[in-house]
Amino acid sequence: MPPSRHLSPLLIASLLAASPALSPAATVQKGHAATHAGFKLDPVPTPAIDDAARMATFTLIDGERDRNSGELAVLADGKVPAGEDAPRENFFFAMNTAGGRIGVDLGKVLSVKSIGSYSWHAGGRGPQVYDLYAADGTAKDFNPAPKKGTDPATVGWKRVAKVDTRFKEGNGGGQHGVEISNPDGQPLGEIRHLLFDVAKTDDADPHGNTFFSEIDVIDAKAATPQRLKTPERIVKSYKSKDGGFRYIIDSTKAPALTEWTEKELLPVIEEWYPKLVEMLPSDGYRAPDVVNFEFRDDMGGTPAYAAGNRIALSATWFPGQLGREAKGCVVHEMGHVVQNYWRARQTNRQPSPTPGWVTEGICDYIRWFLYEPESKGAVIRDARQAKYDASYRVTANFLDWLTTAKDKDLVRKLNAAAREGRYDEKLWNEWTGKTVQELGEEWRKAIEDGKR
Numbered sequence: 048m049p050p051s052r053h054l055s056p057l058l059i060a061s062l063l064a065a066s067p068a069l070s071p072a073a074t075v076q077k078g079h080a081a082t083h084a085g086f087k088l089d090p091v092p093t094p095a096i097d098d099a100a101r102m103a104t105f106t107l108i109d110g111e112r113d114r115n116s117g118e119l120a121v122l123a124d125g126k127v128p129a130g131e132d133a134p135r136e137n138f139f140f141a142m143n144t145a146g147g148r149i150g151v152d153l154g155k156v157l158s159v160k161s162i163g164s165y166s167w168h169a170g171g172r173g174p175q176v177y178d179l180y181a182a183d184g185t186a187k188d189f190n191p192a193p194k195k196g197t198d199p200a201t202v203g204w205k206r207v208a209k210v211d212t213r214f215k216e217g218n219g220g221g222q223h224g225v226e227i228s229n230p231d232g233q234p235l236g237e238i239r240h241l242l243f244d245v246a247k248t249d250d251a252d253p254h255g256n257t258f259f260s261e262i263d264v265i266d267a268k269a270a271t272p273q274r275l276k277t278p279e280r281i282v283k284s285y286k287s288k289d290g291g292f293r294y295i296i297d298s299t300k301a302p303a304l305t306e307w308t309e310k311e312l313l314p315v316i317e318e319w320y321p322k323l324v325e326m327l328p329s330d331g332y333r334a335p336d337v338v339n340f341e342f343r344d345d346m347g348g349t350p351a352y353a354a355g356n357r358i359a360l361s362a363t364w365f366p367g368q369l370g371r372e373a374k375g376c377v378v379h380e381m382g383h384v385v386q387n388y389w390r391a392r393q394t395n396r397q398p399s400p401t402p403g404w405v406t407e408g409i410c411d412y413i414r415w416f417l418y419e420p421e422s423k424g425a426v427i428r429d430a431r432q433a434k435y436d437a438s439y440r441v442t443a444n445f446l447d448w449l450t451t452a453k454d455k456d457l458v459r460k461l462n463a464a465a466r467e468g469r470y471d472e473k474l475w476n477e478w479t480g481k482t483v484q485e486l487g488e489e490w491r492k493a494i495e496d497g498k499r
């Protein structure tokens with residue numbers, strides 16, 4: 048409101064009539080989670096599914112939709128994006144533009160209890176920066192679609208709140224939730240029109256436009272809306288007995304496996320991760336001291352995989368394998384975390400690639416010959432299958448033969464070369480005096496002669 052003391056009483060009366068009955072002191076509650084929190088962003092409630100915005104008309108009053116953005120309808124569909132970079136499931140203004148204005152027409156005047164806005168992006172497009180205006184649409188000079196450059200307060204709107212969820216530090220990536228309401232629980236006012244005057248989150252970043260996921264308008268006179276249900280996350284963290292390692296296990300997607308994981312799998316992890324670290328050393332190398340294990344339900348037919356210090360476990364494959372392959376599979380994946388061959392590029396300007404059969408063969412060698420030799424899972428009965436580069440169990444058998452018949456340190460040397468990006472076929476000669484093909488043939492013969 049402009050200062051009124053210079054205005055004539057008549058004008059004051061008309062200004063008051065033009066302003067919807069809005070209480071002056073709306074509060075803005077903010078919630079944030081750096082990662083996927085299912086939009087459980089206390090103190091902000093999770094997004095509403097059947098709120099008044101669902102029936103409203105959303106209009107792009109000013110600004111340009113990014114060509115990768117979803118339509119405005121995604122803001123009121125009661126759904127949230129599946130991931131932290133899901134452009135089609137969000138609405139955002141175009142690259143190289145500075146925000147814009149979004150209008151929401153509720154269709155009729157409602158007693159609005161609160162307004163919510165939700166956004167999600169891993170980087171600088173996570174936070175929200177906007178001014179919210181409201182109107183009942185009855186003002187004589189009311190303009191339902193004022194462009195940037197026109198102060199909405201001069202054309203029948205009243206500012207309800209100023210929102211800015213950015214942080215002083217960091218890019219603010221993650222999930223953001225905002226709830227605008229009255230601290231006393233009374234409705235915000237009698238409202239038909241809302242105007243979100245959206246600014247960029249970062250003027251210097253051409254991409255600095257918020258990924259808006261959902262906008263909610265809660266009608267004080269309607270039934271309490273349904274809200275998105277967030278499954279309780281089940282994440283446990285364990286410190287190794289010597290204190291040197293930490294294991295974080297997320298079984299949110301496989302709650303039925305939580306007990307098995309703690310009682311059966313954790314002891315294997317605690318025994319074997321430090322063993323793997325000791326078994327696969329190289330100069331100046333330090334294995335990750337935190338390892339994350341996460342059950343996931345989006346892995347298709349893949350039982351497990353490792354990337355960096357994260358191991359993904361299939362929530363659908365594991366339940367059928369508890370007494371069978373489950374633990375050995377985790378030992379194999381921990382092998383990849385310790386191998387860490389991804390880092391060769393950081394320590395070596397021109398790393399030579401390590402063949403996949405070497406990488407997988409080492410992990411399967413440790414699994415089948417050191418972790419669970421009694422399962423005899425990598426025994427080769429038919430010498431015709433004995434191809435040293437056949438990967439996994441077959442290569443594992445070859446490596447076991449090499450360590451017993453040729454050089455007990457061979458796997459350690461092979462691992463160090465791979466990790467440092469200097470794998471080369473010539474190394475086999477250096478280590479054993481023979482080519483890998485000759486070694487493969489000698490091993491095959493040993494199987495054929497029943498000596499293995």
Ligand SMILES: [Zn+2]
Pocket residue numbers: 379380383407410
């Ligand atoms: Zn593997």
